[in-house]
Amino acid sequence: MSKQFSISPRAVPSWTLRVSVPFAALVAAAIIGGSILALSGSNPLEAYRTMVDASFNGLRPATRTLTLATPLILTGLAAAVAFRMKIWNIGAEGQLYIGAVTASGLALALPTSTPRSITIAILLIGGIAAGAVWAGLAAIPKAYFSADEVITTLMLNFVALSFMNYLIFGTVSYWRNPETRYPEGLQIPENAKLPMISYRLHYGIVIAILAAILIWWILRRTTYGFELRTIGDSQEASRYAGMRVNTKILSVLALSGALAGGAGAIEVSGVVGRLDPHALSTHELGFTGIVVAAVARLNCMTVIPVAVLLAALMTSGSSLQRVLGIQPEIVFFLQGLIFLFVAAGEFFLANKVNITTKAPTRLEVDGGLTGE
Amino acid sequence: MAATEKEILQVRELTKSFYGVAANDKVSFSLRNGEVHGLLGENGAGKSTLCSILAGLYRPDSGDVILNSERIRFRSPLDASNMGIGMVHQHFKLISSFTVAENMVLGLNAKSRNISLGTVEDEVRELARQYGLDVEPSAHVWQLSVGEQQRVEILRQLFRGARILILDEPTAVLAPQECDRLFEAVRHMVERDHSVILVSHKMDEILSNTDRVTVLVGGRNAGTLRTNETDAAELAKLMIGSDHLPKLANKSLRRFVESTPVLTIRDLEVIGDRGTEAVSGASLEVLSGQIVGVAGVAGNGQREFQQAIVGRRQISGGSIMLRGRDITQLSSRARSRSGLAYVPEDRLGTGLASGLTLEENLILKSYNEPPYSHRGVLSTAVITAAAEKLVKDFDIRGARSGMPVSLMSGGNLQKAILARELSRPHDLLLAASPTRGLDLAATASVRQHIRADTEKGGAVLLFSEDLGEIVELSDLILVLAGGRIVGSYTPATLDISELGLLMTGAKVHN
Incomplete structure (x- = not known):
């Protein structure tokens, strides 16, 4: 007689589970993290209060x-949205930079008399289009020559980062403020900033x-989204x-x-206010997005709370170091632990x-093999 | 040949079931020293299961394997290999980035770990020379042709000291000249006192290369014969078995004299994946209200034939007409819209997207047509209502909202595909092995739906490896072998033993 574990997909998780499982995951992470904090000489309750406060x-x-x-x-x-279709776009980092370069360029180019709503609309559309085109550089070889998009999108990240750095640090470009001694981007005008x-x-x-709502709606309620989900599930069936x-x-x-x-x-219009390579790359927003999507199990609406949780961990981590003087390693450990538990909860x-509990059956010895 | 009467391997009343279905049902059989013993049978007759037991891959539920008058029990393929039994599988088990010599020592016992590859290469070269299995030991496997890879597999078994070799459908992957070389090597093996079990469903191959032959039918031994005392007709009769076929007398003969042709295929030529001709000059016609069954052993062009009809594979010659309209140049979606319904052999993954729900799978082909969607937006209420109706009409069970179809049973999956295909306007239903793996109730229900479709004037083209199914359902039976249509029978003219001969590629002279 032996205990056996087997894992099978849950047909439809109930609402109580959907709420209680992530909550239980957070509690479990807090207990384990707390014991580590206590062992390392910090007061766990104080640490958690600081995290929540921050x-x-x-x-x-x-x-x-x-x-x-x-x-x-x-x-x-x-x-x-890409992983849903089993397209492994890991180039969001570079696509984000190119979007920022384009948006800041447009903001600087538009006359300051342009109404704010129009300026913002133009630079958003510009950033969106530029990101799409940058991804398209990987999409065309993928669709027509089966070039691995993992490699192409990843490599294009470095191209985009170098390009953005070059515009500010490598040359006196249109984006760079000619008056400062330390190279930095020109401030975009007020009418290009998000309210x-x-x-x-x-x-x-x-x-x-x-x-997020729009993408959810497209995936769930349109024929285009239906095609994406079918192709993501089985290319042969589609x-x-x-x-x-x-074309999809x-x-x-x-x-x-x-x-x-x-x-x-x-980011340019709402936070940074200029093309600032350092500010744009410090959080590795593109790569972190992959973590968000993975923990959210590629569910568009779950992406929102997961992104908020991750952002909270990132902001509270720095104040744990600042306020309580907890070593950065312990902080990273704590962040990782909480995220790991949330991800496990999703699983x-x-x-x-x-x-x-049962005796081994004959079928076990056959492994995955079947008869003729 | 060197065959003697001494029996080296005996199998007694071996039984092996998978999920309650007996793949081997009290099979007994014996192998003599130095003989080539053919195992003949249709797909699913239990040949591969029997061989896998002998090679230590499966453990039998009951029965004995006796090797050199000693009862043995293999716990793993390594046990079998140590006792001198080696199997060459249909799908090679080689590591393609390793050299031939490296593949030879792969998985060998720890005791022999410090052998030098140079020695192995020399040994392999010598073995290759002796047995006429020409291959370069230092070459990487990925550089080798399929025929060469097979030689590596055989050499590997010989290198490990196999006295008994099991070759599972060895010629399925080979070109004709390579087949001759293979059988040459087999003769070298028996001359050196090895014994060979040759698994095949090709009659000619068995007749010209074996000393004795055992015919398996439905997991049972239907008879062991000396090859030089039998002929193709006798073997075919054994292989088809007559007792499991439905009674033909009860079948009403329907007449289609006034019916119009729904599907007309003329001189179809299709190239297969390996660049060789998979379908050669096939012509057929399906009339309104008629079921045309295509019988044949798997791998004779059925897959390519179906793909050509539905527009998933380029054709290199011929034409396909649906209700008098040439659809040869149309995309698969356009063909589906012009009235072609298709139940593919592979249910999950082709017929259905396994991660989507039943509701979604039921609109897989009509999602972009009204009333299911308007201007790219799905009409969820209409889709749900249509799905509920199909679930009721076709008695599809086990689905829940939001649940992926992969959790449903095979019978219900097949009903779901039928429901989707038959509920769309269609003139022709192309069905491939529609009841494979289904239980009796589900099989009956699927067949009932197919029959009912013809009563409404639909035409059905049925591909199946299950001869019983073909005979039970068809108004016209065609035989597909080697990519050609080699025979045609109505229920009145059906000659089962001749049909069996044709299926196995034997020539019949009228």
């Missing part, structure tokens, strides 16, 4: 968290949430149903790039583990 408690910390969550929602969506909601939180968060797979690969990569490019434009939400 990320959620009060308008100022909450807006700071949501400001950081804004680009993460968009890059998380960018990854989710603020509260403290430093700008209306980009609304755009990001609307984007070809059998008469779908044009190659092109379009989904462009859509993914557009979301990342839009994130870049929003147990989608799958159930069956424990049976």
Whole structure:
């Protein structure tokens, strides 16, 4: 007699599970993280209070968290929509930079007399289009020559980063402020900046949430989204149903790039205010979006809370170091632990583990093999 | 040949079931020293299961394997290999980035670990010379042709000291000249006192290369014969078995004199994946209200034939007409819209997208047509209502909203595909092995739906490896072998043993 574990997909998780599992994951992470904190000589309760204070408690910390969550929602969506179709776009980082370069260039080029709404609309559209085109550079070889998009999108990140750095540090470009001694980008005019909601939180968060709803709606309610989901599930079945797979690969990569490019434009217009390579690359927003999408199990609406949670961990981490003097290694450990548990919770939400006690059956020895 | 009467391997009453279905049902059989013993049978007759047991891959549920008068029990393929039994599988088990010599020592016992590759290469070269299995030991496997890879597989078994070689459908992957070389090597093996089990469903091959032959039918031994005392006709009769075929007398003969042709295929030529001709000059006609069954052993062009009809594979010659309209140049979606329904052999993955729900799979082909969508937006209420109706009409069970179809049973999946295909306007239903793997109730229901479709004037082209199914359903039976249509029978003119001969590629002279 032996105990056996088997994992099978859960048909439809109930609402109570959907709420209680992530909550239980957070509690479990807090308990384990707390013991580590205690062992390392910190007071866990104090640490958790500091984390909550720094990320959620009060308008100022909450807006700071949501400001950081804004680009993460968009890059998380960018990854989710592509990964859904098994297109591994890991180039959101570069697509975001190109979106930022384009948006800041447009902001500097437009006359300052242009109404704010029109300026913002133009630079958003510009950033979105540029991100789409940048992703398209990887999409065309993927669709027509089966070039691996993991390599192409990844490499294009470095091209985009170098290009952005060159515009500010390598030459006196249109983007660079000619008057400062230390190279930095020119401030974009006021009419190109997204309006603020509260403290430093700008209306980009609304755009990001609307984007999540829109992508959810496209995937669930349109024939285009139906095709994407079918192709993501089985290319053979979609070809059998008469779908044009190659054009969909092109379009989904462009859509993914557009979301990342839009994130870049929003960062320039809402937070950074100029083309600032350092500020734009410090959080690795594009790569972090992949983590967001993965933990959200590629579900567009789940991307929002996951991005907020990750942003909260990122903002509270720095104040743990600053306020309590906890070593950065412990902080990273704590962040990783919480995220790991949330990700594990998502897994147990989608799958159930069956424990049976029984004698081994004959079928076991056959492994995966079957008869003729 | 060097065959003697001494029996080296005996199998007694071997039984092996998978999920309650017996793949081997009390099979007994014996192998003599130095003989080539053919195992003949249709797909699913239990040949591969029997060989896998002998090679230590499966453990039998009951029965004995006796090797050199000693009862043995293999716990793994390594046990079998150590006792001198080696199997060459249809799908090679080689590591393509390794050299031939490296593949030889792969998985060998730890004791022999410090052998030098140079020594192995010399040994392999010598073995290759002795047995006429020409291959370069220092070459990487990915550089080798399929025929050469097979030689590597055989050499590997010989290198490990195999006295008994099991070759599972060895010629399925080979060109004709390579087949001759293979059988040359087999003769070298028996001359050196090896024994060979040759698994095949090709009659000619068995007749010209074996000493004895055992015919398996439905997991049972239908008889062991000396090859030089039998002929193709006798073997075919054994292989088809008559008792499991439905009674033909009960079948009403329907007449189609006034019916119009629905599908007309003329001189179809299709190139297969390996660049060789998979379908050569096939012509057929399906009339309104008629079921045309295409019988044949798998791998004789069925897949390519179907893909050509539905527009998933380029054709190199001929024409396909649906209701008098040439559809040869149309895309698969356009063909589906002009009235072609298709139930593919592969249910999950081709017929259905396994991660989508039943509701979504039911609109897989009509999602972009009204009333299911308007201007690119899905009409969810209409889709749900249509799905509910199909679930009721076709008695599809086990689906829940939001649940992926991969969690449903095979019978219900097949009903779902039928429901989708038959509910769309169609003139022709192309069905491939529609009841494979289904239980009795599901099989009956699927066949009932197919029959009912013809009563409404539909035409059906049925591909199946299950001869019983073909005979039970068809108004006209065609035989496909080697990519050609080699025979045609109505229920009145059906000659089962002749049909069996044709299926196995034997020539019949009228």
